[in-house]
Amino acid sequence: MSGPVIETPRGTITINANGKAELKFNSKFRNRWQSNYSAAQKFVDSEVLRLCEPYIPLLTSMLIKSGILGTDVGSGTVQWIAPYAKAQYYSPRKPGSSTGPLRGPQWFERMKSVSGKEIVAGARKIAGRE
Template structure:
């Protein structure tokens, strides 16, 4: 006989799980402590700010630079904590896909930054999200 599951999820106060089986009904209720939701939201918000800042900081040495306007457009076009880094210079897209720079600077700077720094950024974000 197939098991039937019914999930009722309520956040941030708690969750109720109910499962009917041939032997009866199993019910579990999980309740968050009163101050837990704001603390978790605060930690996650700080972790997102960390990720956004680190993406900009680590992308800087890889981003094409003639006058520095492209790098500044990333700083000005990004709202730290939003989860979206945006280079809003009119030529940013072309630079991202086509530019042949000198040294480390060149195309697809975000992808190259992510390959080199992903683990460090994730470790830092995890530490902050856990309240550290």
């Protein structure tokens, strides 16, 4: 009872003569797809920063710049690191003020509801999944 049991582009699972399953990854798959996924993650991170900007409360632009400074594009984590960012994000105030009609709390969630599908579509295209 040996031979391929499951075969995918990522690798193969076989059962050896002792009846144990062996997993073998396809080394070419990792190199090809890893670069595509890294590029897609960089796209997602940069688009989140860019598209959140009109929604972030603005007085001195320090909060916007703290997102640029606090984010390692491609890491998968976008973070606004200003000391008051959390208070601004979870503020009970309604969006819209003298600094702009879209600006206010929960900027990521509000941006995601408007532009989330476009970000996912762009990432899928870059990753070669479309």
